[in-house]
Amino acid sequence: MNYRLYFESRKGRLLQIVAAVAAVIIFFISVSHFQTGSKNKATHKSNNIYLEEYGCGVHVERIRGQDVVWELPRQKPRGVIMFAHGCHHAAGDLWPPSPQCQTCLGLPEERRLRIAALHRRLALIGISSLDRVGKRCWAELRKDGGRNVANILREWIERQGLRGVPLYTMGASSGGQLALTLPRHMRVAGVYAQVRGVENTVLQLPKGRMFPPTVFVHMPRDEDNAAIIRGNIETLKNTGTPVLELKIHPRPVTVEFLTERSPLIDETMAEGIVNALKKSGIVAENGSLTEPPRPATEKWAPLVQPVIGDLSLTLDESHVGELVNLAWAKHELVSDEAEAIMTWLQHGGGRELDGIEDARRKAEQEGEVVWNNKKVKDSSGSYTSCQKYK
Known part of the structure; x- marks a missing residue:
């Protein structure tokens, strides 16, 4: 038996196995990193939107x-x-x-x-x-x-x-x-x-x-x-x-307005909401409301509900309802x-x-506050632990 060829052959196969195993490990690490990163990104976005760190x-x-x-x-x-x-x-x-x-x-x-x-x-x-x-x-x-x-x-x-x-x-x-x-x-x-x-x-x-x-x-x-x-x-x-x-x-109902104001409304949903409101006739092509939205709820709500899924359209409990009412600007809470x-x-x-x-x-x-998905720094540049102020 040619032992040199034998060991070189075994060494080659071993390197192939090691390379294959390494590739599999890298693949799973990449997938895990992507999934974890996506999850963390979503969580980070949620936390930043509500700015819980404050x-x-x-x-x-x-x-x-x-x-x-x-x-x-x-x-x-x-x-x-x-x-x-x-x-x-x-x-x-x-x-x-x-x-x-x-x-x-x-x-x-x-x-x-x-x-x-x-x-x-x-x-x-x-x-x-x-x-x-x-x-x-x-x-x-x-x-x-x-x-x-x-x-x-x-x-x-x-x-x-x-x-x-x-x-x-x-x-x-x-x-x-x-x-x-x-x-x-x-x-x-x-x-x-x-x-x-x-x-x-x-x-x-x-x-x-x-x-x-x-x-x-x-x-x-x-x-x-x-x-x-x-x-x-x-x-x-x-x-x-x-x-x-x-x-x-009054202000127009636009994708930017909806996504800026509500953390539950992303761009795709906002586009669907705007299109549904236009289809109902309550919003004109330029985004302005054509009539008071609250008394006209039965006109536009059935078209908007399929777009927003489980989000509520119950009066005074709805993100969409509050925002269209704000856009009409007659009697609504406002954060401007x-x-x-x-x-x-x-x-x-x-x-x-x-x-x-x-x-x-x-x-x-x-200390400037930034509303859309960006970390905000206090004027001191740091945050302290929560505590009782006695």
Whole structure:
């Protein structure tokens, strides 16, 4: 036997086997990496969209007979901001569904308000109205004028070790009325009221106290509320209160608008939604709405539902419904300029910043927020561990 040829032949076959095994291993590693990478990419996208790194997680409890949902920022809070929902809504609308808050909805505009608050290092507390079975408005305003909510805030602030930090109130529609009423019962550093005003007498605080800096966000298409808000603005300016006004006008329903606002709507789904709305006749070729979407729901919903699959079209619980209502711009919660508005309030309103553009520049200087799938850095460039601030 030629042993040299034999061993060279064995060596050759061994190298072939090793090469084959290596190829198989590389293949499975590549597949695993691709799958894991895709999974991580999807998870990363989801986390970035909701920007969970800004908050310490949602907490749900009952205080003084009312549902309360809250979250602390990862860095020591520079203030507290209370959110009061509108009719047919709840405090949990700001947070995405989770094991900690299974009834939370994470609606598009509410979620963006939450992101802005946490990015501004504001401890966020949402309180639900007492009415949880009817219209879910703030009917208790007629009974106690918001005193129970004020007591809830005092108790929660004390428990979190946040006594002494500025408190801001934020609300939309019926909740906007509550936000404007609370300064009568407690010290408030600023008010962020949307699409609803109050009787001018509400703005006259007892004991000669001055009303805090106030932002009114409203939609001129809602002529009745716009008129009330104009009266509120005039009243506050006459007493020396800094006031900022932001008018929200109709906008087209486009793929970009839908995907920017909702993390549940990707580009393919958005294209299908826009096409379905155009087919229904409620949206023109240029994307503008031809009629109010809410009363016309039965016209467009059957065409949109197959496009969005399991996503809800239930009134006041739907991402799509909220966004088309916002595009119509008559009476809807909105997140436009939210971070600039909160910055304006944090800097004392007109005492330090001239208007929305000045506030926007200040917000960018202190740490720019990027909404679409990009990691956001705080002005300090780092994040701290969640902790109690005692």
